[in-house]
Amino acid sequence: MTQTYVLTDLDKLEAEAVHIFREVAATIERPALLFSGGKDSVVMLHLAAKAFWPAPVPFPVMHIDTGQNFDEVIEFRDRTVERFGLRLIIASVQDDIDAGRAKEIGGPLGPRNKLQTVSLLRGIKENQFGAVFGGARRDEEKARAKERVFSFRDEFGQWDPKNQRPELWSLYNGRHHKGENMRVFPLSNWTELDIWNYILREEIELPELYYAHERTVVARDGMLLAVNRFIQPQGDEEPFDVMVRFRTIGDATCTGCVESHATTPADVVTEVAAARITERGATRADDAISEAGMEDRKKEGYF
Numbered sequence: 001m002t003q004t005y006v007l008t009d010l011d012k013l014e015a016e017a018v019h020i021f022r023e024v025a026a027t028i029e030r031p032a033l034l035f036s037g038g039k040d041s042v043v044m045l046h047l048a049a050k051a052f053w054p055a056p057v058p059f060p061v062m063h064i065d066t067g068q069n070f071d072e073v074i075e076f077r078d079r080t081v082e083r084f085g086l087r088l089i090i091a092s093v094q095d096d097i098d099a100g101r102a103k104e105i106g107g108p109l110g111p112r113n114k115l116q117t118v119s120l121l122r123g124i125k126e127n128q129f130g131a132v133f134g135g136a137r138r139d140e141e142k143a144r145a146k147e148r149v150f151s152f153r154d155e156f157g158q159w160d161p162k163n164q165r166p167e168l169w170s171l172y173n174g175r176h177h178k179g180e181n182m183r184v185f186p187l188s189n190w191t192e193l194d195i196w197n198y199i200l201r202e203e204i205e206l207p208e209l210y211y212a213h214e215r216t217v218v219a220r221d222g223m224l225l226a227v228n229r230f231i232q233p234q235g236d237e238e239p240f241d242v243m244v245r246f247r248t249i250g251d252a253t254c255t256g257c258v259e260s261h262a263t264t265p266a267d268v269v270t271e272v273a274a275a276r277i278t279e280r281g282a283t284r285a286d287d288a289i290s291e292a293g294m295e296d297r298k299k300e301g302y303f
Contacts, residue, residue: 021186034064036069036077038249040136041135048133061087062129065094068112070209072208076206092119117157121157137192146161150173152164152180153181155179192279214242218237218240225255230251230252
């Protein structure tokens with residue numbers, strides 16, 4: 001009797017991502033994986049490890065370090081790199097500021113997310129990466145919904161949303177000239193709920209910031225910001241303690257948290273299933289600059 005195996009939606013997403021990793025490794029020289037320690041990059045690394053198991057991941061990971069990261073995330077990043085036996089490349093925003101290639105906005109504690117573009121493009125050029133894997137998903141934001149899986153970038157690292165290659169039948173074209181680059185997004189078709197269901201199924205470890213803890217926060221610009229060495233109460237702001245977690249993790253200067261009692265992956269799955277606002281829309285001040293803010297940054301070379 002023949003047994004039929006039915007693929008779940010997560011199985012199909014996993015298979016697609018594994019295929020993308022193998023396709024890049026087979027066709028593009030010197031790829032690298034962008035790794036920040038955030039949930040999407042952690043899932044992406046888990047998938048890359050599956051794609052090449054039992055061999056090690058055949059490319060390095062690169063972190064674009066703004067210098068304003070949550071301490072817990074940096075500790076998790078280093079521990080994960082050691083556990084997988086990876087080569088970590090750090091492209092430091094502070095180095096670019098010191099060298100005059102980037103200029104701080106609003107002083108030492110001003111937001112640095114926009115400055116990451118300079119460090120990202122420098123890291124790609126110095127290491128001659130033909131492709132870099134990013135954890136962006138189409139459900140996150142309007143500009144990212146326009147991305148192909150293989151996103152072509154010209155010799156200046158710029159993205160033209162009107163000049164992208166067709167990907168009919170999931171056929172990917174990675175051809176590019178020297179100096180040009182491909183950004184590759186294996187998680188393009190995943191949603192936030194898919195990510196959390198996969199984390200739950202695969203028992204993937206994440207920084208504890210993603211789970212609810214009682215933290216001291218301040219309310220600012222419609223968000224809750226955790227008090228830390230980058231965020232301190234201003235003016236008449238009154239700090240208070242509340243159970244919160246982070247849906248996304250970026251710079252500590254501009255990433256908000258949400259009230260939550262979700263302390264396990266299963267709890268988070270239930271919470272995300274009921275959410276009606278994307279994680280970036282709810283908790284990232286850098287995305288609220290303008291409606292076209294993300295697209296403008298991506299055209300300049302951002303993730």
